[in-house]
Amino acid sequence: xxxxxxxxxxxxxxxxxxxxxxxxxxxxxxxxxxxxxxxxxxxxxxxxxxxxxxxxxxxxxxxxxxxxxxxxxxxxxxxxxxxxxxxxxxxxxxxxxxxxxxxxxxxxxxxxxxxxxxxxxxxxxxxxxxxxxxxxxxxxxxxxxxxxxxxxxxxxxxxxxxxxxxxxxxxxxxxxxxxxxxxxxxxxxxxxxxxxxxxxxxxxxxxxxxxxxxxxxxxxxxxxxxxx
Numbered sequence: 095x096x097x098x099x100x101x102x103x104x105x106x107x108x109x110x111x112x113x114x115x116x117x118x119x120x121x122x123x124x125x126x127x128x129x130x131x132x133x134x135x136x137x138x139x140x141x142x143x144x145x146x147x148x149x150x151x152x153x154x155x156x157x158x159x160x161x162x163x164x165x166x167x168x169x170x171x172x173x174x175x176x177x178x179x180x181x182x183x184x185x186x187x188x189x190x191x192x193x194x195x196x197x198x199x200x201x202x203x204x205x206x207x208x209x210x211x212x213x214x215x216x217x218x219x220x221x222x223x224x225x226x227x228x229x230x231x232x233x234x235x236x237x238x239x240x241x242x243x244x245x246x247x248x249x250x251x252x253x254x255x256x257x258x259x260x261x262x263x264x265x266x267x268x269x270x271x272x273x274x275x276x277x278x279x280x281x282x283x284x285x286x287x288x289x290x291x292x293x294x295x296x297x298x299x300x301x302x303x304x305x306x307x308x309x310x311x312x313x314x315x316x317x318x319x320x321x322x
Contacts, residue, residue: 096208097122098224098245098287101217102252102279104298107143107184108149114298114320115284119180119215122155128179132160135194136186136219139164143184163194172203180213183220188234188240201243208245215283218252227273229264237263239273242285246287249276253317254305256281278305283317296320
């Protein structure tokens, strides 16, 4: 079973006092004390971001670690990635993430790990990267379309309710054909895909939702609030 859990926003970095989404990710792995690897490429491997990851996950029933492409701890990145149960990708600049992953062939290693059962997860850039394309602010001011890994079909927009320009920009790009139809997620929402099909949507906030966005309409999708 292949799984991707794409967070529009939330998790340990955005909701440090609300562990619902991160614990949901851990529960999807059936192993005892799963190995979870944080990849913070999109933030330039920001040390504070990595520390936040460890501060949360060291208190959970798992084995946290991280991979830096700026200070790699191993030459055999593929072997390291293949040994992980969960890969958790942080937010930041999606364009830089894609460029560095391809240069290091990390995109190939991650896809092979995914096909072997490793769960892929992440928020913001770490959510967008799994889709064919989507909306990003990686180019500076304003929002632009971007092509991504294509593990999941369609496009994606994170932070759908968290940044005022995201919703209108995503709808505009789809209507004009700049990007294909896809899925949007509010902050605090996780889109859970199994074998490349949307299986369910969960949230850490009672009013947050996931959406299907097509050229002619936006459809709010059934979303399970994990706090119930």
